[in-house]
Amino acid sequence: MSLVLISVVVLLCLLFLSVPVASTIAGVGMLVGYFFSDFPIFESIGEVTWSASTDFLLLSIPFFVLLGEILLHSGIAKNIYFALQKWLSWLPGGLLHANIASSAIFSSISGSSVATAATITTVAMPQSEKYGYKPGLFAGTIAAGGTLGILIPPSINLIVYGFLTNSSIPKLFIAGLVPGILLSLLFMTFILIYSLIKKDSSIVNDKVTWGERLSALKDLVPILILFVLIMGSIYTGFATPTESAAIGVLAALAIVYFNSLLTLDVIKKSIQGTIRTTGMIMFIIVAANFLNFVLVSIGLTDELAYFVEELEISKYTMLFVVTILFIVLGLFIETLSLMVITIPIIAPVMIAIGFDSIWFGIYLIILIEMALITPPVGLNLYVVQGIRNKGNITEVMKGCFPFVLIMLLMAFLLVLFPQITLFLVQYV
Amino acid sequence: MVKKLKKNSEYFIYLCGILLFSSVLLISAEVVLRKFFLFSFGAADELSGYVLGIIISWSLTYVLFEKMHIRIDVIYEKISHKSKKLFDVIAMFFTFCFSLLLTYFSFDVVYTSIIKNSTANTPLGTPLWIPQLIWWLGFAFFSVVVCILLVMSIRTFFSNKSNDYTSVSKEQS
Numbered sequence: 001m002s003l004v005l006i007s008v009v010v011l012l013c014l015l016f017l018s019v020p021v022a023s024t025i026a027g028v029g030m031l032v033g034y035f036f037s038d039f040p041i042f043e044s045i046g047e048v049t050w051s052a053s054t055d056f057l058l059l060s061i062p063f064f065v066l067l068g069e070i071l072l073h074s075g076i077a078k079n080i081y082f083a084l085q086k087w088l089s090w091l092p093g094g095l096l097h098a099n100i101a102s103s104a105i106f107s108s109i110s111g112s113s114v115a116t117a118a119t120i121t122t123v124a125m126p127q128s129e130k131y132g133y134k135p136g137l138f139a140g141t142i143a144a145g146g147t148l149g150i151l152i153p154p155s156i157n158l159i160v161y162g163f164l165t166n167s168s169i170p171k172l173f174i175a176g177l178v179p180g181i182l183l184s185l186l187f188m189t190f191i192l193i194y195s196l197i198k199k200d201s202s203i204v205n206d207k208v209t210w211g212e213r214l215s216a217l218k219d220l221v222p223i224l225i226l227f228v229l230i231m232g233s234i235y236t237g238f239a240t241p242t243e244s245a246a247i248g249v250l251a252a253l254a255i256v257y258f259n260s261l262l263t264l265d266v267i268k269k270s271i272q273g274t275i276r277t278t279g280m281i282m283f284i285i286v287a288a289n290f291l292n293f294v295l296v297s298i299g300l301t302d303e304l305a306y307f308v309e310e311l312e313i314s315k316y317t318m319l320f321v322v323t324i325l326f327i328v329l330g331l332f333i334e335t336l337s338l339m340v341i342t343i344p345i346i347a348p349v350m351i352a353i354g355f356d357s358i359w360f361g362i363y364l365i366i367l368i369e370m371a372l373i374t375p376p377v378g379l380n381l382y383v384v385q386g387i388r389n390k391g392n393i394t395e396v397m398k399g400c401f402p403f404v405l406i407m408l409l410m411a412f413l414l415v416l417f418p419q420i421t422l423f424l425v426q427y428v
Numbered sequence: 429m430v431k432k433l434k435k436n437s438e439y440f441i442y443l444c445g446i447l448l449f450s451s452v453l454l455i456s457a458e459v460v461l462r463k464f465f466l467f468s469f470g471a472a473d474e475l476s477g478y479v480l481g482i483i484i485s486w487s488l489t490y491v492l493f494e495k496m497h498i499r500i501d502v503i504y505e506k507i508s509h510k511s512k513k514l515f516d517v518i519a520m521f522f523t524f525c526f527s528l529l530l531t532y533f534s535f536d537v538v539y540t541s542i543i544k545n546s547t548a549n550t551p552l553g554t555p556l557w558i559p560q561l562i563w564w565l566g567f568a569f570f571s572v573v574v575c576i577l578l579v580m581s582i583r584t585f586f587s588n589k590s591n592d593y594t595s596v597s598k599e600q601s
Contacts, residue, residue, distance in 0.1 A: 022526070023525070046534040049533075054478060239459050271444075279487030283484070287526070
């Protein structure tokens with residue numbers, strides 16, 4: 001156990017010294033490997049890295065990022081927002097619903113909650129001023145809505161979880177679908193009730209005719225087609241997740257082309273964005289994969305699992321401890337890093353004491369979503385604040401707070417009713 | 429010189445982009461052919477795997493210049509200017525260690541493939557050293573750049589100036 005403690009201390013020290021996360025993880029891997037392995041573990045870093053960096057599953061990550069970037073830079077995302085505004089603004093809470101729904105839809109397709117938060121903020125913020133919304137809650141809905149995408153498939157975070165725990169991606173995707181939609185609905189229900197109680201006058205009074213609504217559908221149809229194409233090709237057995245991502249990229253290109261939005265500039269920006277994100281994510285994954293390899297080869301993961309089993313605490317106590325751990329770490333550590341650092345150690349233990357690996361993946365993702373909007377380190381908070389560029393960030397934090405509570409409620413619901421995730425999995 | 433390297437890293441990413449789009453086309457074609465014409469190149473997976481490897485190693489430098497390698501800046505933001513420079517040196521030092529190890533041991537992979545004349549266990553039978561060499565060169569380039577930036581950050585630490593390459597975020601003056 002001293003080994004675990006030393007590693008954790010070193011890990012945290014390096015992280016808070018602002019050493020890049022990938023280097024930190026690899027550093028810990030090397031340290032542990034050097035002191036506790038019977039064979040020269042460094043020499044395998046080359047082979048391990050080569051096999052991870054040519055893994056066909058991981059290729060789906062740049063593909064999904066590319067897909068999102070193409071939609072983002074071509075302006076399709078903006079159209080989604082305005083279309084949803086026409087459909088949802090009559091509800092009490094008005095535009096807040098459009099914020100949640102468009103963030104959920106766009107972030108699920110683009111796989112990036114940061115890009116989503118950025119895009120929707122750019123489009124939505126001017127609307128907020130025009131109709132006189134409370135800036136805090138308005139920004140909060142965007143930041144919180146942007147997190148939904150990592151739960152609703154296709155999701156890069158789920159791919160990372162699947163890769164690190166060897167779980168089936170199609171199963172994870174289908175398991176995330178219902179909780180993702182449910183969480184979006186819970187968000188919207190909250191807004192509805194809140195607006196009714198507060199008698200918020202900031203309802204958009206512009207009369208939208210059914211004609212306008214129907215014509216707005218043409219902006220929603222492409223994204224729907226894309227979603228059906230990706231999910232459909234996976235679940236009909238037509239394609240693997242990576243292949244469906246490739247098809248998705250082609251379809252996105254076609255959609256952008258037929259909307260006469262395809263320019264060289266769009267392609268260039270998409271490539272830049274994709275390579276940037278891919279490089280960032282993959283460097284961390286390569287490092288985490290090495291750490292994972294070290295931990296497994298020295299038998300630490302097994303040892304830890306036995307250790308926890310012998311403690312004979314109930315599995316729900318353990319879940320509670322893990323949940324608190326994630327909430328606390330999530331306050332300070334960026335989400336992808338948090339995932340790759342903790343999953344190799346925690347997931348095997350949780351699976352060993354009797355949790356379903358798919359269920360735990362979804363549960364974890366909800367905690368990760370929470371980490372995206374909890375201060376002091378909550379990426380979405382800063383993205384939204386950075387773009388709205390006025391007021392104070394504490395407004396955004398306050399605006400997000402109710403949604404953090406709703407996420408906790410959702411996590412609790414998952415524990416009570418695991419069927420929410422596992423119901424659809426049995427059909428895959 | 430650093431400016432030039434930065435510019436070069438940008439050219440490389442467009443090459444990576446072209447590779448990425450090619451593998452999109454290849455894989456999509458493979459899926460359609462397999463499903464409707466019961467025909468397969470049998471190489472789409474393999475070649476795309478190499479593409480991913482190459483993209484990863486060659487993107488690292490660009491990502492470094494764009495300051496996208498994630499650093500946790502909770503403490504960094506609260507400390508003095510001088511301490512920030514020290515943190516930058518530490519960060520660069522650890523990145524250098526990792527990149528050096530990665531470069532050194534991944535060369536082992538290339539070298540073994542050359543010596544053993546290894547070919548991929550696929551219909552294509554690619555001589556593995558070809559994609560592995562391109563992959564390795566990406567890491568080597570990264571190491572060189574990190575080494576230069578490490579020296580730069582040390583120099584900055586002992587001077588009154590600041591440099592825009594090694595600090596956490598772009599806006600830092």
